[in-house]
Amino acid sequence: MPALALILRDPGSRLRYAVWVALLAAAYVLTGRLGFTASAIHPVVSSAWPPSGLALAALLLLGMRFWPAITIGAFAVNLTGGIAPLAAAGIAVGNTLEALTAVWLLTTLAEFRPSLERLRDVLALLLAAIMSAPVSATVGVAALTLSGASDGISQWTIWLAWCAGDVVGILLVTPLVLTWIAGHPQRITGRDAIEAIVLAILLIASTVVLFLAHSNHVYTIFPVIIWAALRFRPRGAATASFIVAVLAIGYTVVGVGPFAKSAPVTNLFELETFIGLLALTTLILAAVFAERQAAESALQRSRRQHRDLVHYASVGVYQTDPDGRILLANPALASILGYDRPEDLIGRKLADEVYPEGTGAGALDPGHEALAEGSAQEVQWQRKDGSQIWVDLHTRSVRDAAGIASSEGFVYDVTVRKQMERQLGQAQKMEAIGQLAGGVAHDFNNILTVIGSCTDFILDDKALPDQHRADLADVKKAADRATSLTRQLLAFGRTQVLRPSTISLNDRLAELHPMLRRLFETTIDIRLEMAPDLWPVRADPGQIEQVLLNLALNSRDAMPEGGALTFATENRVVAGERTGLDRKYITEPGDYVVLSVRDTGAGMDEETQGRIFEPFFTTKKIGKGTGLGLATAYGIVKQSGGYIKVRSAPGKGAEFLIYLPRTDVAPEEVVARADRNGGPASGTVLLAEDEPVVRQSLQRILAAEGYDVLGAANGAEALELFAERKDEIDLLITDLVMPGMGGRELAQECRGLRDTLKVIYISGYTRDSLLSQQTFEEGTEFIEKPFTRDAILGRIAYVLRS
Numbered sequence: 094m095p096a097l098a099l100i101l102r103d104p105g106s107r108l109r110y111a112v113w114v115a116l117l118a119a120a121y122v123l124t125g126r127l128g129f130t131a132s133a134i135h136p137v138v139s140s141a142w143p144p145s146g147l148a149l150a151a152l153l154l155l156g157m158r159f160w161p162a163i164t165i166g167a168f169a170v171n172l173t174g175g176i177a178p179l180a181a182a183g184i185a186v187g188n189t190l191e192a193l194t195a196v197w198l199l200t201t202l203a204e205f206r207p208s209l210e211r212l213r214d215v216l217a218l219l220l221a222a223i224m225s226a227p228v229s230a231t232v233g234v235a236a237l238t239l240s241g242a243s244d245g246i247s248q249w250t251i252w253l254a255w256c257a258g259d260v261v262g263i264l265l266v267t268p269l270v271l272t273w274i275a276g277h278p279q280r281i282t283g284r285d286a287i288e289a290i291v292l293a294i295l296l297i298a299s300t301v302v303l304f305l306a307h308s309n310h311v312y313t314i315f316p317v318i319i320w321a322a323l324r325f326r327p328r329g330a331a332t333a334s335f336i337v338a339v340l341a342i343g344y345t346v347v348g349v350g351p352f353a354k355s356a357p358v359t360n361l362f363e364l365e366t367f368i369g370l371l372a373l374t375t376l377i378l379a380a381v382f383a384e385r386q387a388a389e390s391a392l393q394r395s396r397r398q399h400r401d402l403v404h405y406a407s408v409g410v411y412q413t414d415p416d417g418r419i420l421l422a423n424p425a426l427a428s429i430l431g432y433d434r435p436e437d438l439i440g441r442k443l444a445d446e447v448y449p450e451g452t453g454a455g456a457l458d459p460g461h462e463a464l465a466e467g468s469a470q471e472v473q474w475q476r477k478d479g480s481q482i483w484v485d486l487h488t489r490s491v492r493d494a495a496g497i498a499s500s501e502g503f504v505y506d507v508t509v510r511k512q513m514e515r516q517l518g519q520a521q522k523m524e525a526i527g528q529l530a531g532g533v534a535h536d537f538n539n540i541l542t543v544i545g546s547c548t549d550f551i552l553d554d555k556a557l558p559d560q561h562r563a564d565l566a567d568v569k570k571a572a573d574r575a576t577s578l579t580r581q582l583l584a585f586g587r588t589q590v591l592r593p594s595t596i597s598l599n600d601r602l603a604e605l606h607p608m609l610r611r612l613f614e615t616t617i618d619i620r621l622e623m624a625p626d627l628w629p630v631r632a633d634p635g636q637i638e639q640v641l642l643n644l645a646l647n648s649r650d651a652m653p654e655g656g657a658l659t660f661a662t663e664n665r666v667v668a669g670e671r672t673g674l675d676r677k678y679i680t681e682p683g684d685y686v687v688l689s690v691r692d693t694g695a696g697m698d699e700e701t702q703g704r705i706f707e708p709f710f711t712t713k714k715i716g717k718g719t720g721l722g723l724a725t726a727y728g729i730v731k732q733s734g735g736y737i738k739v740r741s742a743p744g745k746g747a748e749f750l751i752y753l754p755r756t757d758v759a760p761e762e763v764v765a766r767a768d769r770n771g772g773p774a775s776g777t778v779l780l781a782e783d784e785p786v787v788r789q790s791l792q793r794i795l796a797a798e799g800y801d802v803l804g805a806a807n808g809a810e811a812l813e814l815f816a817e818r819k820d821e822i823d824l825l826i827t828d829l830v831m832p833g834m835g836g837r838e839l840a841q842e843c844r845g846l847r848d849t850l851k852v853i854y855i856s857g858y859t860r861d862s863l864l865s866q867q868t869f870e871e872g873t874e875f876i877e878k879p880f881t882r883d884a885i886l887g888r889i890a891y892v893l894r895s
Contacts, residue, residue, distance in 0.1 A: 110158075110159075113155065113159060113162070114159060114161055114162040114165070115162075116162075117151050117155075117159060117162035117163070117166065118162045118163075118165040118166035118169065119166070120147060120166070121144045121147060121148065121162065121163060121165075121166025121167060121169075121170065122166050122169050122170045122173075124143040124144045124147050124266070125142075125143075125144045125166065125167070125170030125171075125174075126170065126173075127143060128141065128142045128143050128144060128258075128262070129170075129174055130346060131258075131342045131345075131346055139258045139262075140254070140257070140258050140261070140342065140345075140361045140364055140365055141258055141261040141262050141265060141338065141342055141365070141368060142255075142258040142259050142261070142262035143262050143265065143266045144166065144167065144170070144188070144262065145188070145191060145192070145222075145226070145229070145258075145259040145262040145263050145266070146262045146263045146264070146265055146266025146267040146269075146270070147266050147267075147270065148163045148166075148188065148189075148191075148192035149192050149195050149196065149221075149222075149263055149267045150266065150267045150270035150271055150274075151163075151270075152192050152193070152196045153196055153199065153200070153205070153207055153267075153271065153275075154207070154270075154271070154274060154275060157193060157196055157197075160189055160192070160193055163185075163188060163189045163192050164185045164186065164188075164189045165185075166185075167181075167184060167185035167188040167189065168181050168182055168184075168185035171184045171185065176237075176240070177240045179236075179240060180236040180237060180239065180240035181236075182236075183232060183233070183235065183236030183239075184229075184232070184233045184236050184237075186232060187228060187229040187230075187231070187232025187233045187236070188229050188233075190228050190229065190232065191225045191226060191228045191229035191259065192225070194221075194224070194225040194228050195221040195222065195224075195225035195263070198217075198220070198221045198224060198225065199217055199218070199221050203217035203220075203221070205217055205218070207271040207272075207274075207275035207276070208271070208272065208275060208276045208277055208327065209268055209271060209272055209276070209327040209331075209376060209379070209380060210276075210277065210326065210327055210379075210380060210383035210384065210387065211380055211383075211384055212377060212380045212381055212384060214380065215373075215376045215377055215380045216377075218263070218264070218267065218268070218376075219264070219373060221263075222259070222260045222263040222264060222267075223260060225259075226255075226256040226257075226259040226260050226263075227252075227256055229255065229259055230252045230253075230255035230256045230259065231252065233255055234248055234251050234252045234255060237251065250358060254358075254361060254362075257361075257362065257365045257369075258365070260365075260369065261338075261365050261368050261369055261372075264334075264368075264369060264372040264373060264376075265331075265334060265335050265338050265368065265372055266335070268327065268330070268331035268334075268372070268376055269331045269332060269335050271331075272327045272328040272331045272332075273328060273331075273332075276327060276328050279325075279326075279328070285325075288324065289325065289329075292317070292320060292321055292324070292329075292333070293336070295317055296314070296317050296318070296321065296333055296336060296337065297336065297340065299313075299314050299317055300314055300336075300337050300340045300341065301340065303350075303351075304340065304341065304344040304349055304350035304351070305344075305349065305350075307349070307350060307351055307353075307354070308351060309351050311341075311350070311351050311367065312367075314337060314371075315371070315374065317333070318330070318333050318334065318337065318371060318374070318375050319374075319375065319378055321333035321375070322375040322376075322378045322379040322382065323378065323379070323382050326379045326382065326383045326386075327376065327379045327380060327383060329379065330375035330376050330378065330379035331372075331375075331376065333375060334368075334371050334372040334375050334376070337371060338368045338371065338372070341364060341367060341368060342364065342368070345360060345364050351363075352364040352367065403421070403423045404423055404424065406423055406425055407425055408425055408503050408504060408505050409422075409423065409425045409426030409428075409429045409430075409484075409503065409504030409505070409506070410422070410423045410425070410426060410501075410502075410503055410504075411423075411426055411438075411443060411501065411502055411504070412499065412500070412501045413443055413499055413500045413501070414499050415499055416442070417442045417443055417444050417500070418440055418441065418442050418443075419438045419439055419440065419441055419442075419443050420439070420499075421439075422435040422438040422439065423435055425504075426438065426504055429476075429482070429484065429504060429506045430446060430447070430474070430476055430477055431476035431477035431478050431480075432477055446475075446477075447474035447475055448474070448475070468486075468487070468488060468489070469485070469486070469487045470485075470486055471483060471484070471485050471486070471507065472484060472486055482506060482508045483506075483507050483508045483510075483511040484504050484505060484506055484507060484508075485504075485505035485507045486502060486503075486504055486505075487502055487503045487504075487505075488500055488501070488502030488503075489501065489502065541572050541878070541879035542787050542790065542878045542879040542880065543786045543787060543790050544568070544572050544879075545569070545572050545879050545880075545881060545882075546790035546791075546793070546794060546882060547790065548565055548568055548569050548572065549794075549881070549882045550793065551565055552565055552566075552569075572879070593631050593632055593633050593733070594631070594632075594633070594634060595629050595630070595631055595756055595758040596629065596630060596631075596632060596634050596637065597627060597629055597630075598627060598630060598637070598662050598686055598688050598753070599623040599624075599627050599662055601634065601637055601638060601641065602621055602623060602641070602660050602662070603621075603623075604638075605638055605641055605642070606619065606621060609642075609645055613645075613649055613658070616654070616655025616656075617649060617652060617655055617656060617657070617658055618655075618656070618657045618658070619658050619659075619660075620657060620658070620659040620660070621659075621660050621661075622659060622660070622661035622662070623660075623661070623662050624661075624662045624663045624664060626664075627662050627663075627664060627686060628664050628684065628686050628755040628756075629686075629755070629756050629758065630686050630733075630753040630754065630755065630756055631733075631734075631754075631756040631758070632733045632735075632753060633729075633733070636729045636733070637729070637733075639725065639726075639729065640725075640726040640729050640730060640751070641660070641688075641690070643723065643725055643726045644690040644723075644726055644749050645658065645690065647723060648690060648692035648694060648747070651692055651694030651695055651696075651746075651747065652692055652693060652694040652695075656692060656693035656694060656746075657692070657693050658690070658691070658692050658693075659689075659690075659691045659692075660688070660689070660690055661688070661689045661691065662686065662687065662688050662689075663686075663687050663689075664684070664685075664686060664687075664755075665684075665685050665686075665687045665752075666683075666684055666685075667681075667682045667683060667684075667685055667752075668682055683754060683755070684754070684755035685735075685752040685753060685754055685755060686752075686753050686754075686755055687750060687751065687752055688750070688751040688753070689748055689749065689750045689751070690748070690749045690751075691746065691747075691748040691749075692746050692747055692748075693746045694746050694747060695743070695744065695746075696741045696742050696743045696744050696745045696746050696747055697739070697741040697742075697743070697747055698742075698743050702739055702740075702741060705723055705739055706723050706724055706726075706727040706737075707724060726749075730751055730753070733753060734753070734754050735751060735752050735753040735754060736751070736752040737749060737750070737751045737752075738750055775799060775800070776800055776801070776823035776824060776893055777800070777801040777802075777803065777818075777821050777822050777823050777824075778795055778800050778801065778802050778803070778822070778823065778824045778825075778826060778889070779803045779805065779811060779814060779815055779822045779824070779825045779826070780792060780795070780802055780803065780804050780805065780826050780827075781805045781807070781808060781810075781811035781825070781826070781827040781828060781831065781836065781839060782804075782805075782806075782826075782827075782828045782831075782855070783806060783807055783828060783830075783831040783832060784828075785806070787828075787878075788804055788806070791826070791885070792804050794882050794885065794886065795886075795889075798886055800889075803818070803822070807831050807832060807833055807834065808827070808831050808833055808834025808835060808836070808838065808839040809833055809834055811825075811827065811839055811843075812834065812839060812842050812843065815843045815846065816846060819843075819846050819847050819850075820847075822850070823851065823893060824850075824851050824852075824853065824889065824892060824893060825839070825840060825843055825850055825851070825852045825853070826852075826853045826855060826889075827839050827840060827852065827853075827854060827855070828854075828855055828856055829854050829855070829856035830856055836854055836856070837854075840852045840854075851874075851892050851893065852874065853874045853875070853876060853888060853889065853892060854873070854874065854875045854876070855875070855876045855877075855878060855880070856875075856877070856878060874888065874892055876888055
C-alpha cells in the first residue's frame with residue numbers, strides 16, 4: 094500500500110502510525126473485555142461483540158492500513174481470556190479478515206457514506222455485517238475446535254451465536270462511532286440540549302423499569318427510541334440504541350429482565366433479536382427522515398433559486414391560468430409593461446393588457462394549438478401608458494392531467510434593437526443613395542464643364558446673331574441651375590469639398606439672424622436661445638450657414654399662417670449608456686454641441702420622418718421645391734462628423750437636432766476669401782485630366798488666354814512630361830481622381846523633383862481622393878467642377894502671381 098510505504102520511509106510518520114496502532118489495539122482489548130461479560134454459550138462467544146463494530150469503524154475512518162491493530166488487539170484479548178496462543182492467533186486472523194471484508198464491501202461496492210444519512214448506507218452496513226460475520230465465526234470456531242476449547246458445545250450453536258454477536262456489535266458500535274466522528278455537524282440550541290437530556294432520562298428510566306419488572310412489553314421502549322431517531326437523526330438513533338442495548342445486556346447477564354427467563358441459548362437469541370431490531374429500526378427511521386429532510390431542503394433551495402432567478406431575471410417571465418390571467422410575473426415584466434410592481438399584474442388578463450383592441454390576442458391563448466410545442470415570435474405590445482413596444486415572445490402551453498391548458502413564457506424587450514435596426518437600415522439606404530448621388534453628380538460635373546466652356550467660346554464670337562446669343566444665354570442659365578443641383582447632390586453624398594475651421598455656432602446664428610428676419614414674413618417670430626459658454630466645433634462656416642438656412646426655409650414652408658421658429662444651442666455629454674433621443678440617434682458617445690431648429694408648423698407623421706432626408710423627396714406641391722434642401726443639410730452634417738435627426742408629430746411642429754462633436758481648438762476669426770480674379774498672365778501649364786472633352790476644353794481656354802499648355806491623359810504621362818521640362822513648367826493643374834496615379838500622388842512626385850511647383854486641384858467627385866477625409870488643408874488650391882472660364886482663369890492668375 095502507498096500509505097504504508099510512506100509510513101515505513103518517514104520515521105515521524107512511522108512513530109505516529111505505531112502510536113495509533115497501539116491505541117486502537119488497546120481500545121479493542123478494552124471493548125473485548127466488556128464483550129466477554131455478555132458471554133452466555135462460551136466464555137469467548139459474546140451475545141454482542143463491540144470490538145467488531147470498533148474495528149469496522151476504525152478502518153473506515155483511518156484506512157485499511159491499520160489492520161495490524163485489529164490483529165494485535167484480538168490476539169491479546171483472546172489470549173488473556175484463557176485461549177491457547179495458537180487458537181488465539183487463529184481467532185485474531187478471523188476478526189481481522191471480518192473487518193477487512195466489511196470495509197471492502199462498503200467502500201468498493203456500496204459507495205458507503207459514514208454519516209448514515211441515507212437508507213442505502215444503513216442497508217449496506219447491515220448487509221456488510223451479515224456477510225463479513227461468518228468469516229470471523231468460521232475461522233474462530235475452527236480454531237476453538239482444533240484447540241479443544243469448544244467444551245463439547247455444538248459447533249453450529251457456537252458459530253450461530255458468534256455470527257449474531259458480531260452483527261449486533263457492528264450495528265451498535267459502528268454507527269455510534271461513525272455518526273459522532275464523521276457525521277455532519279448539527280447546531281445544538283439550548284432547547285435541543287434540554288430535550289436530549291429529557292430524552293436520555295426517559296429512555297434510561299423506561300428501560301430500567303421494564304427490565305426490573307421483567308415485563309414482556311419491552312418493545313414498548315421503541316416510541317422513545319423513534320423519538321430520538323426523528324429528532325436527532327442518525328447520531329441520536331445510534332446513541333439511544335447503544336444506551337438501551339448496554340442496559341439490556343447488563344440486566345440479562347445478571348439474570349434480570351424478560352430475556353433471563355429461559356435457557357441461556359434462548360435468552361441469548363431473544364436478546365440479540367431485540368438489540369438487532371432496535372438498532373436497525375432506529376437507524377432506518379433516522380436515515381429515511383434525514384433523506385426526507387435533505388430532499389425538502391433541496392426542494393426549498395431549488396424553489397428559492399427558481400424564485401430568485403425569476404425575480405432577478407432581466408427578461409420578463411409570466412405564467413397564466415387557463416383563462417389567460419396572470420398567476421406569476423417578475424419585476425422585469427412589470428417594468429416592460431410600465432407597472433411599478435409585479436403584484437399589480439397578478440389576476441389581470443395578459444392579452445387584455447398588451448392587446449387592448451384584441452388584435453393578436455390569440456398568440457397568448459393557452460389553448461392555442463400552435464403553443465403546444467412552444468413558439469417564438471416578435472410582436473408589438475402596448476404598455477400601460479399606451480406606448481408601443483416590440484417584444485421577442487417565447488411562450489408555450491402546459492396541460493395538466495385533465496387536459497386543461499395554462500401558459501408560461503419569456504418576454505424580451507427588443508424595442509431598442511428594433512430602433513437600431515431601423516436606424517441602421519435608414520443609414521444604409523441613405524448611404525446607398527449618397528453614393529448614387531455622388532456618382533451621378535461627378536459625371537454631370539464633367540458634362541457641365543464642357544457645356545459651360547463651349548457656351549463661353551461661342552458667346553465670345555462677335556459675329557454671333559442676337560437670336561442665337563439669347564438661346565445660348567438660356568443654355569448658360571440652365572447649366573448654372575444644373576450646377577447648383579449637382580453641388581447639392583455632392584453635399585448629400587458627402588463628396589463635396591469642405592474647408593473647416595473652428596467656429597462658434599452662437600456666432601453663426603448671430604450673423605445669420607438679420608438675414609433671416611429680412612427673408613421671412615413678419616408673421617414668423619424668430620427666436621434665439623443660445624447657451625452661454627458654448628463649446629466650439631470644427632466645421633465649414635459657409636456650409637453650416639447653408640444648413641441653417643435650409644432648415645429655416647423648410648420650417649417657414651411648414652408655417653404658412655405664421656408661427657414661431659426657435660434656434661437653440663446647448664452643450665451635451667452623450668455617455669455610453671444613453672437614453673431617449675441620444676440612444677436612438679447617436680452612435681458614438683462623447684461631447685457634442687447640439688443645435689436645434691424648432692417650429693410650430695404642421696408637423697410630420699412617422700412615414701414622412703423616415704424619408705425626410707432623402708433627395709428629391711418632398712411633401713410640397715409640384716414646382717414648390719426640389720427636395721434637396723434637407724438632403725443637403727443631412728450630407729453636410731454627416732460629412733462634418735455629426736448627426737442630424739428630426740422628432741415631430743402631426744399638429745405638433747417639428748424639431749431638427751444637429752449634433753456636432755466638440756473641439757478643443759479655440760474659435761478662429763472667419764475671414765472672407767480674397768478676390769482671386771486677375772488679368773491674363775503668361776507661363777507654362779501642365780494639365781493632367783483623364784476626361785478627353787474636359788481636357789480639350791481646358792486646353793482651349795488656357796491657350797486662348799495665352800498660356801503654353803502641356804496636356805496629359807493620366808498621372809504617369811504627366812509625370813513623364815514634368816520630368817522632361819520641370820524647369821519650364823510654372824503650374825500643375827491636375828484632376829484628383831485618375832486611373833493609376835491620382836492627382837495627389839502626381840503632385841507629390843512632381844514636388845519631389847521641384848518643391849516650388851504650384852498646384853491647383855480640380856475634381857467633380859472627391860469621395861476617394863480628397864486630402865484629409867474630404868476636407869482641404871489650409872492653403873491648398875482646389876477648383877470644383879463644373880467651373881466657369883472666368884473662375885479658372887482668375888484662380889490661375891492669382892496662383893501664379895502669389
